[in-house]
Amino acid sequence: MTSAPTGQTHLGRLCRGSEIRNVLRGGRHFGGPAGVLKVKPGATPVSRLCVVASRRVGGAVVRNKVRRRIREIARREIHPEAEPADMVFRANHRAATMDFESIYEAFTRQLRKAKLLDRPRKQQWTGEG
RNA sequence: AGAGUGGGCCGGGCGGUCGCGGCGCCGCUGGCGUCGAGGAAAGUCCGGACUCCAUAGGGCGAGGUGCCGGGCAGCGCCCGGUCGGGGCGACCCGAAGGACAGCGCAUAGAGACGACACCGCCUCCUGCGGGGGGUGAGGAUGGAAGGGUGCGGUAAGAGCGCACCGGUCGGCUGGCAACAGCCGGCGUCUCAGCAAACCCCACCUGGAGCAAGGCCACAUAGGGGGACGAUGCGGCGGCCCGCCGCGUCCCCGGGUAGGCCGCUCGAGUCCCCGGGCAACCGGGGGCCCAGAUAGAUGACCGCCACCUCCUCGGAGGCACAGAAUCCGGCUUACAGGCCCACUCUCUCG
RNA sequence: GCGGCCGUGGCCAAACGGAUUAAGGCUCCUGACUACGGAUCAGGCGAUUGGGGGUUCGAAUCCCUCCGGCCGCG
Numbered sequence: 077m078t079s080a081p082t083g084q085t086h087l088g089r090l091c092r093g094s095e096i097r098n099v100l101r102g103g104r105h106f107g108g109p110a111g112v113l114k115v116k117p118g119a120t121p122v123s124r125l126c127v128v129a130s131r132r133v134g135g136a137v138v139r140n141k142v143r144r145r146i147r148e149i150a151r152r153e154i155h156p157e158a159e160p161a162d163m164v165f166r167a168n169h170r171a172a173t174m175d176f177e178s179i180y181e182a183f184t185r186q187l188r189k190a191k192l193l194d195r196p197r198k199q200q201w202t203g204e205g
Numbered sequence: 206a207g208a209g210u211g212g213g214c215c216g217g218g219c220g221g222u223c224g225c226g227g228c229g230c231c232g233c234u235g236g237c238g239u240c241g242a243g244g245a246a247a248g249u250c251c252g253g254a255c256u257c258c259a260u261a262g263g264g265c266g267a268g269g270u271g272c273c274g275g276g277c278a279g280c281g282c283c284c285g286g287u288c289g290g291g292g293c294g295a296c297c298c299g300a301a302g303g304a305c306a307g308c309g310c311a312u313a314g315a316g317a318c319g320a321c322a323c324c325g326c327c328u329c330c331u332g333c334g335g336g337g338g339g340u341g342a343g344g345a346u347g348g349a350a351g352g353g354u355g356c357g358g359u360a361a362g363a364g365c366g367c368a369c370c371g372g373u374c375g376g377c378u379g380g381c382a383a384c385a386g387c388c389g390g391c392g393u394c395u396c397a398g399c400a401a402a403c404c405c406c407a408c409c410u411g412g413a414g415c416a417a418g419g420c421c422a423c424a425u426a427g428g429g430g431g432a433c434g435a436u437g438c439g440g441c442g443g444c445c446c447g448c449c450g451c452g453u454c455c456c457c458g459g460g461u462a463g464g465c466c467g468c469u470c471g472a473g474u475c476c477c478c479g480g481g482c483a484a485c486c487g488g489g490g491g492c493c494c495a496g497a498u499a500g501a502u503g504a505c506c507g508c509c510a511c512c513u514c515c516u517c518g519g520a521g522g523c524a525c526a527g528a529a530u531c532c533g534g535c536u537u538a539c540a541g542g543c544c545c546a547c548u549c550u551c552u553c554g
Numbered sequence: 555g556c557g558g559c560c561g562u563g564g565c566c567a568a569a570c571g572g573a574u575u576a577a578g579g580c581u582c583c584u585g586a587c588u589a590c591g592g593a594u595c596a597g598g599c600g601a602u603u604g605g606g607g608g609u610u611c612g613a614a615u616c617c618c619u620c621c622g623g624c625c626g627c628g
Contacts, residue, residue: 096499126499135526135527136247136526137525137527138526139527140502140503140527141503143503144502144503144504145504147224147503148223148503149504151223151224152223152504176504176505180504
C-alpha cells in the first residue's frame with residue numbers, strides 16, 4: 077500500500093492504517109472503472125487522501141504512475157473550500173492500462189458524486205478545468 | 206556484397222505552465238536559488254564495509270570452493286595461461302583434485318574388476334548322445350568388457366614377442382606453475398567409466414543484521430555491576446566437554462516504530478601521465494553526483510530526432526523498468542541505435 | 555532485511571538416480587445392467603513431471619538459472 081503526499085494547502089495525507097481501515101469500513105462508496113473511492117467526513121480541517129495500489133495493479137513503475145495520476149487529479153480538482161473529507165482510493169488492475177484522460181474522467185465523476193468539487197452551500201461550480 | 210565472431214557504449218533532446226522531496230539563503234502562514242532514480246535501481250545468488258552480540262580452548266559434525274599464475278579489501282568475481290571438447294575460421298564452451306581408503310552402479314550379460322565361459326575356435330577321448338582340457342582372437346549382452354593398431358608367433362590363441370601410439374615411473378630441457386617436449390625403464394605386479402551419489406584430500410566459514418545500533422521525551426515498573434553455587438531450564442553456530450545467565454544478598458540508576466542520529470564523500474567518479482599482454486595499480490588535477498520515512502520525479506503543451514501506417518498531410522508509437530545503509534561481482538529483463546577489431550564465402554579492379 | 559516449503563493428466567496425488575506406457579483415486583468417454591436415471595461392473599481417453607541449460611549410459615529425482623504460489627521471523 078502507498079499513500080501519496082498531496083498539495084499541502086488543502087489536501088493532506090492519510091497514512092495511518094487504523095484510519096484507512098476506518099474509512100474503508102464506514103465511508104461512502106463510489107465505484108468507478110479505475111478503482112473504488114471511499115469517503116468519510118474529515119477528522120481534520122484539511123481533506124486527506126490515501127491511494128492504495130496493490131501488487132494486482134502491476135509493477136512498481138505502474139503503481140507509482142497510477143498513484144501519482146490520482147493524486148494529481150485530486151490536487152487540481154478538489155475545491156479548496158469543500159467540506160474536508162478523508163478519502164481512500166483503491167486502484168484496480170484496469171487502471172494500469174488506462175491513459176490519463178480516461179482516469180481523469182472516471183475519477184472526477186467519482187469526486188463529483190462525492191460533492192467534493194463543489195463549494196459548500198454556494199452556487200454550483202463546474203468542475204471542468 | 207552476403208554471412209558471422211568478439212568487445213565497448215547510448216537508453217531520446219531543448220523550452221514553457223502547474224505540482225512534489227532534500228539542501229542553502231531571505232524581509233519566513235511565504236518566496237528565491239540549486240539538486241533530484243538505473244544499467245540493470247530488479248532477483249537476493251555470492252563477497253565485503255559498517256554496527257551490536259559472542260569470543261578459555263578442543264573434538265565431532267555441517268556448508269561452500271576445487272587445473273595453474275596473477276588482480277582485488279575480499280569473493281564462488283575478473284584477467285592471463287595450461288589441458289580437454291566444438292567450429293573451415295574469427296572464436297566459443299568446460300564445478301577441470303582423487304576411482305590400488307571404502308561402498309555402490311538396476312535390467313541384460315560368463316564376467317562391470319583379482320571374478321570368469323553362453324555360442325564359437327583348437328585339441329584329446331568316445332559307446333557318436335557327448336565328455337575332458339586349452340583359449341579369450343571372433344560372435345552375443347551392454348552406455349561401458351581388463352589398453353589400441355599392425356606384424357610375427359601358435360594346435361587355436363593371448364603383451365606370448367616386437368614396432369608404433371597411449372598409460373605409468375624416473376631423468377633432462379623450457380616454464381614461477383599448471384604443463385609441454387625429449388630420452389630411458391616397465392606389460393610378474395599396475396591400465397575402464399560414474400565422485401553436479403555417498404565418500405577421501407586440500408583450502409575457507411563465529412552469529413546476526415540499518416527494523417543493525419545509539420540518543421531524547423512520556424506511562425505501567427524493569428535493567429547493570431560484585432559475591433556464592435546442587436539440580437533443572439535457557440543461551441553460546443548444530444551437538445558434546447566446557448563457559449555464561451535465570452536463584453539469594455549488597456550497590457548503582459534506566460529499556461519500547463513518536464522525534465533525532467546512523468544517512469550518505471565513497472575500496473567514489475572524470476581527464477591526463479606512467480607501469481603491466483591484461484584484469485588492475487601508482488601519481489597529478491578537476492567534480493560533489495537522490496537521501497524519502499506509508500516513502501519525493503507527475504500532468505499538459507510546443508519544436509526537433511527515430512520507427513510504423515496510409516488518402517502525402519496527418520495519425521499512432523518510442524524498450525526493460527522506480528533508489529530505501531553503502532560498495533564489488535554474478536544472474537535475469539531490455540524497443541531501437543552507434544563505434545572498434547577480426548573471420549569466412551562470392552564478385553570486380 | 556533475513557529464512558523456509560511447494561509446483562506431476564481437468565482435480566487430489568505416488569514414485570526421490572534405474573528399464574517398462576510416470577502408480578492410484580475422483581472426473582470424463584464407451585459398453586453392460588435399467589422403462590429412464592443413480593449406484594455397481596468392464597473397458598478406454600487424458601502428462602513439454604512449472605520453463606531453460608548442464609552432469610550421467612540413464613533425470614520427475616542431482617546441480618545451475620529463471621517463473622509462479624504459499625508460509626515464518628524481526
